Amino acid sequence: xxxxxxxxxxxxxxxxxxxxxxxxxxxxxxxxxxxxxxxxxxxxxxxxxxxxxxxxxxxxxxxxxxxxxxxxxxxxxxxxxxxxxxxxxxxxxxxxxxxxxxxxxxxxxxxxxxxxxxxxxxxxxxxxxxxxxx
Amino acid sequence: xxxxxxxxxxxxxxxxxxxxxxxxxxxxxxxxxxxxxxxxxxxxxxxxxxxxxxxxxxxxxxxxxxxxxxxxxxxxxxxxxxxxxxxxxxxxxxxxxxxxxxxxxxxxxxxxxxxxxxxxxxxxxxxxxxxxxxxxxxxxxxxxxxxxxxxxxxxxxxxxxxxxxxxxxxxxxxxxxxxxxxxx
Numbered sequence: 001x002x003x004x005x006x007x008x009x010x011x012x013x014x015x016x017x018x019x020x021x022x023x024x025x026x027x028x029x030x031x032x033x034x035x036x037x038x039x040x041x042x043x044x045x046x047x048x049x050x051x052x053x054x055x056x057x058x059x060x061x062x063x064x065x066x067x068x069x070x071x072x073x074x075x076x077x078x079x080x081x082x083x084x085x086x087x088x089x090x091x092x093x094x095x096x097x098x099x100x101x102x103x104x105x106x107x108x109x110x111x112x113x114x115x116x117x118x119x120x121x122x123x124x125x126x127x128x129x130x131x132x133x134x
Numbered sequence: 135x136x137x138x139x140x141x142x143x144x145x146x147x148x149x150x151x152x153x154x155x156x157x158x159x160x161x162x163x164x165x166x167x168x169x170x171x172x173x174x175x176x177x178x179x180x181x182x183x184x185x186x187x188x189x190x191x192x193x194x195x196x197x198x199x200x201x202x203x204x205x206x207x208x209x210x211x212x213x214x215x216x217x218x219x220x221x222x223x224x225x226x227x228x229x230x231x232x233x234x235x236x237x238x239x240x241x242x243x244x245x246x247x248x249x250x251x252x253x254x255x256x257x258x259x260x261x262x263x264x265x266x267x268x269x270x271x272x273x274x275x276x277x278x279x280x281x282x283x284x285x286x287x288x289x290x291x292x293x294x295x296x297x298x299x300x301x302x303x304x305x306x307x308x309x310x311x312x313x314x315x316x317x318x
Binding site: 020021044045047048051052054055062063 | 235269271
């Protein structure tokens with residue numbers, strides 16, 4: 001049974017993961033920081049982050065579990081640069097750890113990257129650790 | 135990876151570890167310019183660090199490719215960290231040791247060390263030269279749907295021959311080693 005990790009401990013580990021993966025300073029890693037817009041993450045960094053999270057927390061993360069793919073290039077889910085109703089539903093299902101309330105107002109495809117914040121990653125890892133402990 | 139920058143694979147453990155060596159020769163043209171003599175100083179031939187990085191990329195790339203029996207096109211995606219603590223002189227041998235840290239269908243992260251060996255002093259402890267972390271992507275997985283060539287343009291015949299010539303088998307096999315202590 002893994003020792004219960006507090007939210008603060010999880011945050012600190014994630015902070016180190018993001019410092020290593022994105023070469024940013026620790027004071028840039030605040031809960032609301034967006035991985036792409038604020039911390040400069042590129043697509044390959046997401047693979048790096050997943051590998052580093054697996055190692056740091058001893059968990060297995062399927063690719064696309066944390067950062068889903070194959071949604072924005074599907075015509076059912078995107079129309080005229082906006083995510084459709086169906087697409088929004090898929091995002092909700094695939095990203096239970098993300099806060100979609102702001103995104104829903106505009107639904108712009110460009111804004112999808114901004115769903116991934118430091119807080120999103122923290123919530124994702126906490127839910128993984130909980131399901132592992134259960 | 136269409137040019138070969140390492141000379142020989144001396145150890146290959148499927149999905150775990152690859153060790154390769156490269157001999158540094160003063161005949162290599164890059165050493166003539168890096169760095170030439172000046173009016174007030176003699177020449178300083180040292181291998182540029184990016185070429186040390188290339189040696190590790192090839193060693194680790196073969197390790198990652200071999201882990202999937204060379205079916206995936208393995209592309210260097212990111213150098214996570216590269217620290218260099220000493221210089222690579224002609225007449226010495228570089229030893230690249232690469233290990234897989236994590237791997238899945240999308241790619242692999244690797245960590246590696248580079249040592250400098252002195253053939254004139256085979257009993258000496260190898261000098262630590264660099265530590266390098268590289269992330270590789272399986273390009274077909276990352277770019278599904280794009281118009282990439284069918285054939286594996288990463289692992290050309292040259293690379294597969296390099297593995298074979300080191301005495302290693304191309305497919306999965308138990309730990310394969312071809313070297314003698316204490317030199318290596």
